[in-house]
Amino acid sequence: MSNERIIYLPLGGAGEIGMNCYVYGYGKPGEERLIVVDLGVAFPDMDTTPGVDIIFADIAWLVENRARIEAVFITHAHEDHVGAVGHCFERLGAPIYARAFTANIARGKLAEYGYSEDTVRTASKWPETIKAGPFTVGFLPISHSIPESSGLVIDTPQGRLIHTGDFKLDAQPLVGEAFDPDLWAEVSAPGVRALICDSTNVFSPNPGRSEVEVGPEIEKLVASAPQLVVATTFASNVARVKTLADAGSKAGRSICLLGRAMRRMIEAAIETGVLTDFPRVVSTEDAAAIPRENLMLIVTGSQGERRAASAQLSRGKYNGMELKEGDLFLFSSKTIPGNEKDVIRIINNFSERGVDVVDDSSGKYHVSGHANGPDLARLHEIVQPQIVVPMHGEHRHLREHVKLAKSKGRAGVLAVNGMMIDLSGNEPTVAQWIDAGRTYLDGSVQIGAMDGIVRDRIRMALNGHVVVTVILDEDDEPLGEPWCELKGLPETGRSHAPLVEVLEEDLSQFLGRAGDKTLTDDDKIEEGMRRIVRNTAQNEIGKKPEVTVVVSRLS
Known part of the structure; x- marks a missing residue:
């Protein structure tokens, strides 16, 4: 029996709606050749990500395995599928394939970073295909709320996969291609090992509207x-x-x-x-x-x-x-x-x-671009996959989609970001867990979600900020009194005295009591002053602000 395998790894878009980024691999464990499907973004909010411009998947695992990446395929031109191409291309270095309209949008994003038009290669629709290492990939037209949306037919030495992208079953989309059930049935006829399928509207009980x-x-x-x-x-x-x-x-x-x-x-x-x-x-x-x-x-x-x-x-x-x-x-x-x-x-x-x-509360002036529950069931029947892998949805959407698949006797697997799935056997199995975090574009700099920068920003917004400055002379004695600068804090507290004066008085007393071991050690001065400020503020205004202590010494 071959020791090669097919893997599926979502890095974004599985367990959330948006920020789509999926990886497929084929080969020996740890040596698989890889393709990437979609590089999308999510958008921040002031409550959880203040000041952040956009959010996209942490591609550290892909960068570590850059030499194994054959190509990137973009299913359509929505921001949550194509928005990160400019931010990620240099670190991945693989050719990007997309159909003409999507390629046009992707080239515009890459041009902002100085990349040439040749960076994105225009692909034709099925039955034309692209060879990418052990994979043969074709763009299979499907309707959505943007032109030239496509599923991907991904052929491997161990069988055919179909990645739907975002879709709806619309026979009259007005712009772009209509859903063609006969074409999808024809493509599925040789047998489909796994259908990796959009889950956004799985809870909607009625067939989608045109x-x-x-x-x-x-x-x-x-x-x-x-x-x-x-x-x-x-x-x-x-x-x-x-x-x-x-x-x-x-x-x-x-x-x-x-x-x-x-x-x-x-x-x-x-x-x-x-x-x-x-x-x-x-x-x-x-x-x-x-x-x-x-x-x-x-x-x-x-x-x-x-x-x-x-x-x-x-x-x-x-x-x-x-x-x-x-x-x-x-x-x-x-x-x-x-x-x-x-x-x-x-x-x-x-x-x-x-x-x-x-607005659209009447339902007259808008129809969704995503397949509803009955539409998903219909696509399952057309494709007849051995395995259904829900993607693009929050955890509740993925779980419901698995239930839908199993209700019709099909194997289903709930795979969230970072869960590498082995699709080689008759039943999908978890092969490995990968750290799948988020990357923030903060101004012009990319930062990690766990770097603490946004967390500190939120803490300052919630608690206010105090800067304490103290100067010590050549003999390690305070030169004058310490002074404070307040941001985002009320001027007075319970004592009805100016808060800044109460803080400075308590800090002066701390310095007056401090011994040589403290006055000669900047870390101890900072630790003591930070504690004084937070405790005094708690007593005065019921909050513990963030504190920055600046210790200056005369040489």
């Missing part, structure tokens, strides 16, 4: 609006952006796109031939001169992002445009869990301005 269903409802809404119409959706949902633009055009309105991401996606779709009949758009300068009842803005910021066009419009003027009482604002999107506060803040801001806001 993109074509939202167009008529949006047209009615836009046609009935008496004044300016503004709509937001995911910038990457090219079909929805086109639906919105078509609705505005049919209502006799000029169309203006606001937001760099929105314009970039439409440009990429036109450049790659995905879009051929998008309505003519006007510039923001020209839009300002068009009567409000004849204008429609399509803007970024459907998730409440503070810098996006939606949020800025809700706070006042943006690029010379301003919403007024009686205008209509449409959220043609679903609010991703965790973004509710930011979206509601925008809605309330618009409400204060007298703007009528319509």
